[in-house]
Amino acid sequence: MTDVARYLGQGLFYALFFLPIVYLTHQPQHQHLPEGMAELKIAVRHAGATIGECTDVQAGVYTPLPGNKQRPQICPRERSPLQLELLMDGKPLYLATAFPSGLHDDGVASIYRRFTVPTGRHKLQLRMNDDVTVEGYPWVLEEDVDLQPAQVMVASFKDGFRLQ
């Protein structure tokens, strides 16, 4: 093989190696969200109610601390898990239970979920229970929304649900 043929061959091989690289670094395009769909995200980060009552420290119980340094009450640390329901147009879309973080179950509980939903008008219902001693859902949001194509709607929680 002559030098010229060899260098031409090398050029061909470089092209065969790099052309697919050039193509594959941005093509073929990937359809992530189908046409006519929107995204609904739920992001809740909330500390549930503590489980159990605080109890008074009874007088006369032995303690090594002087009176002014004693806590008047002993309170439980464990928190309630969060129970969340999402309904769309009356149909359940998501049901989740999030447990508190921390070794003593005394931290916040977190829920995150992303949904792909059809665009148009929908009735959203969000319900959450953050206290095991209470029946039903103390936190509720019901709202009619009109979702546009590729819109991102976020349902978050801070002293109540809100949609953004």
Add this chain to the structure above:
Amino acid sequence: MKTLLKKGFNQLDSLFSKVFTPAWNPMYQLGALAFFYFWVVAVTGVYLFIFFETSISGAYSSIEQITVGQWYLGGVMRSFHRYASAAMGITVTLHLLREFALDRYSGPRWFSWVSGIPLLWLLFASAIGGYWLVWDQQAQYIAVLTAEWFDWLPIMVDPMASNFLNESTLSDRFFSLLVFLHIGIPLALLLGMFIHIKRVTAARSNPAKGLAAGTLLALLAISLWQPALSQAPANLDVAVTKVGLDWIFLNPYPLINSWGPGQTWALLVGLSTLLTVLPWLPSRRPKQTPVAMVYPPDCNGCGWCLADCPYEAISMKEHDYKPGHKQSVVDPDLCVSCGICAGACPSSSPFRHVDELTTGISIPGLHIKELLSLTETKLRELDVGVPRIMLYGCDHGSVVEGMQSNNVATISMPCSALVPPAFVDYVLRQDLAEGVLISGCCEGDCYHRLGNTWMDQRFAMERMPMLRTRVPRERVRLRWLGAQGTRELGRELIDFQQQLAENSADVDLLQLQEVGND
């Protein structure tokens, strides 16, 4: 599957050797090419970092400014950065497949194989981090999916994805963290690459200059022709619909979305685990033969075997009973019984005045004494009258067994570098054969890494033990044609016989003339 892969790589090796020459053959230096691409990415990355702004609005605009405002330098640098990293991904994948296909991942080679697996993760993490920094539609897509992917792990207290809910939840500090990761992870990758080749003697981390130059030229050409560009800027208030993906590095992402994070973790971790344990899984690999043994009475502590061992399996210690002398020690965990050490030992010389050939180091599977005995026996069985040839071959290169004939004796061994140069001298001086032909793996791609390189150097008198000057070079040939070059070796053998016959006729004629003159 492995056999098919092996055949494919053998074909490619042969084709590339023709076009690039063996010295520039990219298939023989895939690891070195990966190092080269890493340095290209590192140097261009430093330049890009100078102009990069670590903020939500600044990230995208600063990269646009680099790409468009200074297309002639910054734009080219960005394209080099992107295409070299993609080329590194492909090269590393080919490197892994080739080492697997050619059975170079088990035995003492397990360390390089296993240490290479985390490098794949680090390489992918480096590349993904880079795409993230651009903060365009693709970055938004991978940001959300990466966060959701990691949130699946039970280690996350707060969902990482909460940072990418919408535009209001994103902060500038996130980009500072990304830059830190995009520098830190490649540095960890570099450290890992160093560890990866730590056990390898004379590891090749630089490709041939011609190959490096050609690669840079090709990178420049594609950078000017198709510069790397950003997509539309990210906007977390609007979901990504259609996105251009880098399928080389971002191929798991569509899986995260369609299969879910858990299954994707299972697939990738499962695949990595399978690759990690591969060296210990049962396979049809040839069984490991007993490792090399040192014979202290014949070891003079010269250290030639230490210098030639491709696996760093030999070290030196105080001699057992020669005070002030050194003695070789073989690490059985690292030795692969290639026999290169036996070929390097100065004691492996048939010219020594001993009743029975002994040597300082040898492999039990084919002791140097047996090799000599086999050589003598086989050559004495050949017909006299036609040029006789001693053909030594290796078990991984051209198949020599079928070339045995009335005037050709063949011996195959774990590595051709097991043949001490003194054997060639001996065979010719004792008139056991008219020529010696040594074959083996492809030039630059020895199964035992350095066997044919050492042989070339020994015969060119550049490395000890050397082939002595008195050996007529026209009666000795070294041919590195590999497994796919068996036919070519057959033709080479015929050519060698003809040449030896012509030489012999010339000598006869000369002798006749001398007799006539007398």
